[in-house]
Amino acid sequence: MDSAHPHDISQLLDQDGVAIRAGHHCAQILMQRMNVSSTAR
Structure with a gap:
């Protein structure tokens, strides 16, 4: 996942009900x- 954009990772995980x-992050x-x-965290 090193080459994936953090917002893309967040959206993919959200589809499976995982919140990140x-x-x-200020x-x-x-x-x-x-x-x-x-x-992404």
Whole structure:
């Protein structure tokens, strides 16, 4: 799943009733430093 976008992962899991969070998680500065556009957790 390394190449999948976090929002796509979130939508796929939601179809099976699994709730996760995808996005910046209030950590935009950290994510910019890590060169990551978004994450799924």
